[in-house]
Amino acid sequence: MRLLAFIFVAVTLVVSDGFLVKGPSGPLVVALGSSVVLPCYVDEPLPLKALKIIWIRTDINTLVHVYQDYESRPDAQYQDYHGRAHFFTDQIKHGNFSLRLENVRAEDKGFYRCKVYTEQEFDETLVQIKEIEYLSVSGSADPVSAFVGEDVTLNCYVHSHITPEHIEQVSWRKTDEDENIQVLLLQRNKIQPDSSDERYRDRVGFFTDELPKGNFSLSLKRTRHGDKGVYMCHVKTGHLSQNTTAVLERLGFSVLHTTILALCISASGSALLLSLIYCILQDNVTAPYLNICLNFLPNIMMFVALLLWGISNGFLHETVACSALFLLRPIMLFRARPHLKRSCVINHKWMNYGVWSFIEYSVFTAVVYSVISPYSLDSQQFTIYFKCLTTSSTFILLILFACLKLQ
Template structure:
């Protein structure tokens, strides 16, 4: 077969074989590698959290052993001999730390830790062994908080007269009816909307927001205290703070309306005013040509 190939074809074939060999060699040198999260985790007291640990490539279950342990030396959970071994768990993690059984064969060795306690804060080690190799990664639970409030990840850009939603979600094991107060304020201290003793008090809103704000009432039991702001005005630009109080706990999140532009109608009215003014000054033709060019550019 090689006799039938031209010299340049033989050279290309040889290069491909060398490249293929190098790829295999690199994969063997690299060996088994498992990965965890890039940063520490902040979790909710009484809630649940996934402790990530995975391999980019699936591993054969035969001879595979995965062991999760805490920095206190406790056994969190173990997978070996092609099965999960809950009987090896330390009492503190019994029934609370579980693998995702259908994901293990795909290289996902993460566990779900539920019913979080303050004692769960610390470093967790995921160790993976095969017949030929081993690797490990760590996951840190940095803080265990009882009350977590989250909002928007990005600033809001809107237009005058539009409607926007300011996100505020309360993630807590505390039932909503036990929350003492949820307030939305416009920086520095303008009261936008108040939820207190399981009721919404629209009459407490500052006159600037009278009739323009509301909660999603049906979603409050699920901890959604997002605010619907209607008929946006230029003075709405700035920071809105959602603050939650429960017993001796409090937490808050901030949502920023960064930019408020003119509505399409307002722009149209301004253009008409500009044209009328230009016509009054005898500049009708130049202005028409300018607007025509602007329209073409868009």
């Protein structure tokens, strides 16, 4: 028994005087798909003769990599680590036995043991990959098409190692045509509506019931021509960030908007036609009927157009006010007509009632178009439209004055 005790003490003294294998100070946290170094080293270089290094995945008892006979042995690796786990072979002679693990997967989380053997000594250290961080952001591969005025959804789904309510930031931006416009921002699980560009304010939002599921899709209401383009959903959590894009294209006029524009144009056209007939004929038989049509027909058309516009875009107060004005206008005109007849001004052909009716409708419909068009057209289209409107109005007025001059 004394002999055995002596041998045990002697062996203990030898081991204690030998090398000490060191590892990391704590567990490692690694990003999915990245590379990580599993530290394993000694303070003093060891002789390469008979040196053997074995890395083992202890929780599933799998051989990760082996160094033996002056070289690494990839043929001994388990298949899942083949081509992904490497020694720093030029550093082994300096006492660095660390392992580089590339393209980290979710299943790589676990415990790794680094065992170092020499001819007479042995030591080991344990390395833990505690957590695999990952962030995946996906959307829709196909572009989204819509009519002007419709509501659309731009998809953005987030998958991460942390729960959706702890994601640091989700930002939607419009990024095409040299633009970088803030559309909507969610920061620390709170929506920041004031951060949205004024063009999108009150028209965008998240599906709040879907946020806990990682669905950060954008709801865009009452689309306009200017909304067409590329949108980016950028997600950031910790030092990880990912993004996906959604394309909104082919924003054409809906049937409702086409009807609205047709009614506005028809109101102006009917006012012009009736004004020309009224100015040219001016007989006692047709004048009263023309006067009634001129008072009612364009007003009813504009009333319906504005009513439909309010329904499609939700501008309730403006719709009620403008529609009420168009309904009251015929009544006001009929009440003012007897007083205008007794005025000497009305008898002058340049101050003819038909002329002023047309001018009034030209100005008023131009104002209405200028309100409607920015919601339906982009800036370039609106510029072309406004030039055409100005030119055509000037041309029509010249024709009207020429007809009056020939009377």
